[in-house]
Amino acid sequence: MSQKMRLAVIGCGAIGKVHAKAITGLDEAQLVAVSDLRPENATKLAAEFGCNAYTDYRQMFEKEKPDLVSVCTPSGTRMDICRAAADAGVNLLVEKPLDISVERMKKILQTAEAAGIKLGCVFQLRFMPVFSSLKRAITENRFGRLIIGNAATICYRSEDYYKNGGWRGTKAQDGGGALMNQGIHNVDLLLWLMGDAKSVYAYADHLTHDIEVEDTVTAAVEFVNGAVGTIQATTSVYHGINKKLEIFGTDGAAIIMGEDPVMWKFNEPLEGDLSFLQGKESEQKGLSPTSPLIEDVSEHQQQILDMINAIREDRQPAVPGIEGQKAVELVLAIYKSAETGKKVNLPLEN
Structure with a gap:
């Protein structure tokens, strides 16, 4: 060894x-x-x-x-x-x-x-079986042409979460709120699956927390390949879903709720599709809608x-590292759009 x-x-x-x-x-x-x-x-x-x-x-x-x-x-x-x-x-x-x-x-x-x-x-999250299977299905062209990709991170963080951390919810050290900190995992998954983003149009605000940055954001995304989609994130909803990912193409559709597939349909089914969809609920305990702690x-x-x-x-x-840059760059473009009220194109300048 x-x-x-x-x-x-x-x-x-x-x-x-x-x-x-x-x-x-x-x-x-x-x-x-x-x-x-x-x-x-x-x-x-x-x-x-x-x-x-x-x-x-x-x-x-x-x-x-x-x-x-x-x-x-x-x-x-x-x-x-x-x-x-x-x-x-x-x-x-x-x-x-x-x-x-x-x-x-x-x-x-x-x-x-x-x-x-x-x-x-x-x-x-890229290393989770459910998401690696989704990536493989896209690579194998089972979805046909990609049409829509949606990602949502609907979770809750208390006021103490922001206050006790000191740096959380600040522009200087956190760089953003619900999207930069919690939602960026879904941002990365969406880019990994759908391809690079071309432009965004967004709205963001802090609706329930006394912080410098957003606790709620929604954005419309245009991808380089012509597909479209949405990104949502919030830390203001106690009964959330942590993450939801939807991929729709001309020949296939998948919806992942948390780490569990709830839709997995293709024009050309393969052996194993049904068992993949009907498999027991994930035992992964890595992420919770109400807690920042990672157990698994x-x-x-x-x-x-x-x-x-x-x-x-x-x-x-x-x-x-370049993949990390792409995800943050999309988040920053969303923030810029929310601030200016205009569509923002990617890539961003410094």
């Missing part, structure tokens, strides 16, 4: 703990260190997972020499960390969103490319393992 790769985590909050748990469950990896500006956070997580604690990630890079680091800090803080990692020759797996501006994301990509390191962005880390494990294999095989990861 190959020697275990040395992995580290920067940011010891809720999502940092998810990465630590995922890493320690992999035979191919060893969690050597965690880092957080708050020493109590770093010490607590390090004690839980049996690794070293740091408050200075540069010092961690120098002493621990990790092969790969998970960046789990607030959204608007990641560019400088990525630069430091690249300077140290450390490969990067960055939590969504990659960062909060086109300019900052481009600098991250350029820095990683110049340093010759691998850069991945966390969109773990299996998809994070799969993405981390893909990063490890990408490093060993010297290939691009399954979700490279």
Whole structure:
């Protein structure tokens, strides 16, 4: 068996703990260190997972020499960390969103490319069987021409969620609200399945929370391939569905509610379609409409393992950094449209 790769985590909050748990469950990896500006956070997580604690990630890079680091800090803080990692020759797996501006994301990509390191962005839902099956059906042209793609993230976050986090719901560090933070997973899935977006027209507002950014947004999307669709996100609805994805083509239709297919129909049915649709409800516990906590880390494990294999095989990861940029760029275009009341074309300028 190959020697275990040395992995580290920067940011010891809720999502940092998810990465630590995922890493320690992999035979191919060893969690050597965690880092957080708050020493109590770093010490607590390090004690839980049996690794070293740091408050200075540069010092961690120098002493621990990790092969790969998970960046789990607030959204608007990641560019400088990525630069430091690249300077140290450390490969990067960055939590969504990659960062909060086109300019900052481009600098991250350029820095990683110049340093010759691998850069991945966390969109773990791509590794769920239901979504990989959906992608495969599109690739095999079972849908025919894609006509409509809709994505909705209808969930709830309390006022305390925003206040206690400090950075959540702020333009400077969160970069946005319901769409940038919660809805971006569905944004990525929609782009992955439907292809690049050409233009958007949107409305956004904060309807129930006292925050700087939106807690509710709806947008009409035009895709490069001529298809159209919608994107919706809110953190104001307690009895939500977390996520819903609809793909309609000339020859097929699929609706995924949460992680469960509720429609799976094609002009040319295949053996296994019925059993796929009628399979037992998903036992995945990764995401909840009312809680930001992730219990099941299996998809994070799969993405981390893909990063490890990408490093060993010297290939691009399954979700490279450019995919993270595309998702954020679409979110920013939606915000711009909502602010100006006009259609916004993609790609965006800096």
